[in-house]
Amino acid sequence: MTDLDLETRLSDDDHQALKLWLRLLSCTTRVEDHIRQRLRQEFGTTLPRFDLLAQLERHPDGLTMRELSKRLMVTGGNVTGITDQLEAEGLVQRETRAEDRRSFIVRLTPQGRRQFKRMAATHEGWIVELFAGWTPAQKTQVHDLLALLKTHLKDST
Amino acid sequence: MTDLDLETRLSDDDHQALKLWLRLLSCTTRVEDHIRQRLRQEFGTTLPRFDLLAQLERHPDGLTMRELSKRLMVTGGNVTGITDQLEAEGLVQRETRAEDRRSFIVRLTPQGRRQFKRMAATHEGWIVELFAGWTPAQKTQVHDLLALLKTHLKDST
Numbered sequence: 001m002t003d004l005d006l007e008t009r010l011s012d013d014d015h016q017a018l019k020l021w022l023r024l025l026s027c028t029t030r031v032e033d034h035i036r037q038r039l040r041q042e043f044g045t046t047l048p049r050f051d052l053l054a055q056l057e058r059h060p061d062g063l064t065m066r067e068l069s070k071r072l073m074v075t076g077g078n079v080t081g082i083t084d085q086l087e088a089e090g091l092v093q094r095e096t097r098a099e100d101r102r103s104f105i106v107r108l109t110p111q112g113r114r115q116f117k118r119m120a121a122t123h124e125g126w127i128v129e130l131f132a133g134w135t136p137a138q139k140t141q142v143h144d145l146l147a148l149l150k151t152h153l154k155d156s157t
Numbered sequence: 158m159t160d161l162d163l164e165t166r167l168s169d170d171d172h173q174a175l176k177l178w179l180r181l182l183s184c185t186t187r188v189e190d191h192i193r194q195r196l197r198q199e200f201g202t203t204l205p206r207f208d209l210l211a212q213l214e215r216h217p218d219g220l221t222m223r224e225l226s227k228r229l230m231v232t233g234g235n236v237t238g239i240t241d242q243l244e245a246e247g248l249v250q251r252e253t254r255a256e257d258r259r260s261f262i263v264r265l266t267p268q269g270r271r272q273f274k275r276m277a278a279t280h281e282g283w284i285v286e287l288f289a290g291w292t293p294a295q296k297t298q299v300h301d302l303l304a305l306l307k308t309h310l311k312d313s314t
Contacts (some may be wrong), residue, residue, distance in 0.1 A: 016296050017296065023300060023303045032309045119162065130310060131306070139173050
């Protein structure tokens with residue numbers, strides 16, 4: 001193999017990664033946009049609000065603001081501002097922590113939990129529709145491949 | 158097959174789509190966060206600025222503000238505000254269109270093109286690193302699977 005071959009091979013591989021990333025980003029963005037639009041139309045809410053409620057639903061013992069910020073997967077939301085709004089609407093509550101009275105945790109109220117569950121069921125239906133382009137076997141394949149990527153990303157970022 | 162079997166199967170499949178989406182979103186977010194951080198550290202710039210320059214680089218004849226907004230893949234950027242900044246820095250320029258003097262197109266200046274090319278080469282290196290968790294064959298596999306998803310998303314959104 002000549003140096004030129006190696007260079008060509010490397011350059012093709014580089015390009016492959018970039019194309020793959022752009023395609024991945026464009027699919028993710030398209031799904032996100034669709035979900036944003038339907039959340040607005042059907043529930044008058046936003047993706048950062050939905051995402052914040054989803055994180056709290058997964059953590060019944062509540063999360064600190066710091067943990068909440070780290071876990072949010074979508075951008076565009078100001079965690080403190082959204083928490084204030086959701087608290088004013090009675091969907092979440094702040095509680096002082098026993099072990100450190102200067103900090104507090106946020107958790108869902110029973111009303112917040114009920115409202116989130118209703119939205120989540122509908123949201124799951126949208127996701128099923130959007131990913132119906134893949135057979136169950138293909139979904140499993142992508143899920144497994146993403147596990148490999150995730151491990152690599154954890155090690156390298 | 159009983160109704161119950163069918164229901165169980167459907168519910169498993171629903172869950173599969175949701176898990177897959179959350180994993181896809183978490184990988185995309187992790188890559189994006191990493192790129193945001195490195196763009197800031199190494200070039201003192203943001204992802205929406207980089208993305209806007211990238212779109213213009215792919216369209217040498219320029220884009221209207223409307224086309225530009227539609228093509229941007231990352232959120233968090235105010236297209237007009239970013240364009241103003243980049244114009245003030247001499248990286249892009251606005252031009253009145255011959256066919257419609259009320260609207261204008263935005264394009265890269267020669268300096269903008271040079272600066273973008275330098276950043277893009279470094280950016281591509283980061284992407285290659287981040288996706289090194291997949292072999293070239295696995296990258297091809299995901300790329301092909303994403304093509305199927307993309308077609309389905311275009312039809313259903």
